[in-house]
Amino acid sequence: MVNGDNKTSDRSNIAPVPTLRRLPRYLEYLKGLRVHGDAHVSCTQIAGALDLVPTQVRKDLACTGIVGKPKKGYPVFALMSSIENFLGWNDPRDAFLIGAGALGTAILGYESFRSNGLNIVAAFDTDTSKIGTKVRGVEVLALDKLEDLCRRMKILIGVLTMPAHYAQAVTDMLVRGGIKAIWNFTTARLVVPDEVVLENAQLASSFAVLSSKLRSTMHDPLEEESSEEVFVSN
Amino acid sequence: MVNGDNKTSDRSNIAPVPTLRRLPRYLEYLKGLRVHGDAHVSCTQIAGALDLVPTQVRKDLACTGIVGKPKKGYPVFALMSSIENFLGWNDPRDAFLIGAGALGTAILGYESFRSNGLNIVAAFDTDTSKIGTKVRGVEVLALDKLEDLCRRMKILIGVLTMPAHYAQAVTDMLVRGGIKAIWNFTTARLVVPDEVVLENAQLASSFAVLSSKLRSTMHDPLEEESSEEVFVSN
DNA sequence: TAGATTGTTAATCGATTAACAATC
DNA sequence: TAGATTGTTAATCGATTAACAATC
Numbered sequence: 001m002v003n004g005d006n007k008t009s010d011r012s013n014i015a016p017v018p019t020l021r022r023l024p025r026y027l028e029y030l031k032g033l034r035v036h037g038d039a040h041v042s043c044t045q046i047a048g049a050l051d052l053v054p055t056q057v058r059k060d061l062a063c064t065g066i067v068g069k070p071k072k073g074y075p076v077f078a079l080m081s082s083i084e085n086f087l088g089w090n091d092p093r094d095a096f097l098i099g100a101g102a103l104g105t106a107i108l109g110y111e112s113f114r115s116n117g118l119n120i121v122a123a124f125d126t127d128t129s130k131i132g133t134k135v136r137g138v139e140v141l142a143l144d145k146l147e148d149l150c151r152r153m154k155i156l157i158g159v160l161t162m163p164a165h166y167a168q169a170v171t172d173m174l175v176r177g178g179i180k181a182i183w184n185f186t187t188a189r190l191v192v193p194d195e196v197v198l199e200n201a202q203l204a205s206s207f208a209v210l211s212s213k214l215r216s217t218m219h220d221p222l223e224e225e226s227s228e229e230v231f232v233s234n
Numbered sequence: 235m236v237n238g239d240n241k242t243s244d245r246s247n248i249a250p251v252p253t254l255r256r257l258p259r260y261l262e263y264l265k266g267l268r269v270h271g272d273a274h275v276s277c278t279q280i281a282g283a284l285d286l287v288p289t290q291v292r293k294d295l296a297c298t299g300i301v302g303k304p305k306k307g308y309p310v311f312a313l314m315s316s317i318e319n320f321l322g323w324n325d326p327r328d329a330f331l332i333g334a335g336a337l338g339t340a341i342l343g344y345e346s347f348r349s350n351g352l353n354i355v356a357a358f359d360t361d362t363s364k365i366g367t368k369v370r371g372v373e374v375l376a377l378d379k380l381e382d383l384c385r386r387m388k389i390l391i392g393v394l395t396m397p398a399h400y401a402q403a404v405t406d407m408l409v410r411g412g413i414k415a416i417w418n419f420t421t422a423r424l425v426v427p428d429e430v431v432l433e434n435a436q437l438a439s440s441f442a443v444l445s446s447k448l449r450s451t452m453h454d455p456l457e458e459e460s461s462e463e464v465f466v467s468n
Numbered sequence: 469t470a471g472a473t474t475g476t477t478a479a480t481c482g483a484t485t486a487a488c489a490a491t492c
Numbered sequence: 493t494a495g496a497t498t499g500t501t502a503a504t505c506g507a508t509t510a511a512c513a514a515t516c
Contacts, residue, residue, distance in 0.1 A: 088449035106337035
């Protein structure tokens with residue numbers, strides 16, 4: 001059993017980041033199909049709906065370990081399980097959310113995160129008027145209990161939704177409390193030990209892509225009929 | 235002037251998406267420097283702080299049109315302007331936000347978006363208890379006024395923070411109202427005409443990357459000291 | 469001046485896409 | 493069976509990284 005070379009367990013469960021980012025889209029699409037029984041779906045179908053090419057979809061899905069049937073495609077439910085399993089979304093992971101403001105409330109309310117393995121068991125804040133209350137059914141605790149509770153409850157994920165200038169201090173508390181991963185919604189650049197996973201939500205990156213596209217369509221006169229009056233000599 | 239071949243105006247102001255996504259990080263770093271006068275910054279400095287390689291930073295910055303000085307680097311303020319200008323973040327663009335819930339409130343409160351050219355001038359909702367009130371200083375209006383106001387106020391950007399199942403209907407209203415860009419925070423896959431820019435915030439993608447990394451560190455026994463008891467024969 | 473840094477060209481790397489045999 | 497679809501290998505594409513002359 002030592003050094004087990006089991007073919008079925010994909011030890012090297014690494015996938016390119018672009019693939020990882022597409023997997024939730026596939027899952028969302030599959031959920032939307034609302035099929036039952038042993039319905040199948042092909043890469044052509046998925047690609048068509050999501051504006052991708054079938055080969056890419058096939059390669060992405062292969063990363064999760066699913067095996068399809070030629071001519072039929074993939075069994076829908078098995079495929080959903082395969083994606084969820086690959087992402088670790090089938091077994092919930094306990095998380096703390098720090099910052100019970102508007103953004104924190106929004107994250108707590110995202111039902112799809114809960115169904116995707118993010119189990120936020122408590123929120124933390126420094127605002128005494130919030131401490132002791134519940135937000136979206138989750139209790140808000142005092143920030144000074146964070147490190148101790150993190151350690152005792154073996155919390156895996158910390159979600160940072162507080163003002164950016166507290167972010168590093170809170171991160172340090174979580175790290176001391178033995179956190180495994182940090183999902184950072186602030187603009188702060190965080191320093192964490194190598195063994196802690198850090199993912200930055202980077203809303204500004206998304207807005208930058210939008211801004212740039214918008215700017216080019218606005219500046220490119222060929223994009224649509226010119227907004228300026230065409231001068232016609234009469 | 236027709237067909238102007240002006241070298242200074244970079245007509246083909248296209249940059250790779252990965253570059254676009256990094257630009258806000260550079261800007262954030264530069265703002266954090268809090269320098270004054272004609273302070274300069276080098277790619278080596280920026281790369282060191284952001285965990286990138288200098289060549290990549292140099293190429294990214296070159297996309298924005300900035301020209302540096304050998305041995306000195308780039309003038310900090312000119313560089314910030316160059317990035318902001320490239321993204322169109324220097325002149326504010328009027329936007330509507332649809333869905334004045336927790337997420338909408340969070341976006342309205344993100345001061346950095348306002349300073350980055352996103353000028354949300356009104357919010358819309360169907361909840362009559364919210365209509366007429368102000369959220370973060372922005373008035374909440376009835377959804378049925380959306381299309382008409384969008385057209386009359388020549389709104390450029392629509393920010394979607396309402397429940398996913400309304401998203402396509404709201405998008406259609408905005409499109410009819412002449413919107414140029416849509417920033418979608420819902421999980422809905424939206425259909426828009428070619429001339430409308432669509433950017434999906436995709437929080438789930440970010441969470442998928444985190445989940446996958448976390449899953450591999452948890453499953454990889456080499457990542458840290460084994461959590462299982464090592465059996466020692468005595 | 470010497471040397472750090474830029475701008476740019478070439479090499480590398482990795483993801484996407486195409487091609488095609490295998491298969492149900 | 494015929495043909496759509498899979499899995500996989502090869503070709504392409506584009507971003508990253510390396511190399512290096514120019515320069516202040």
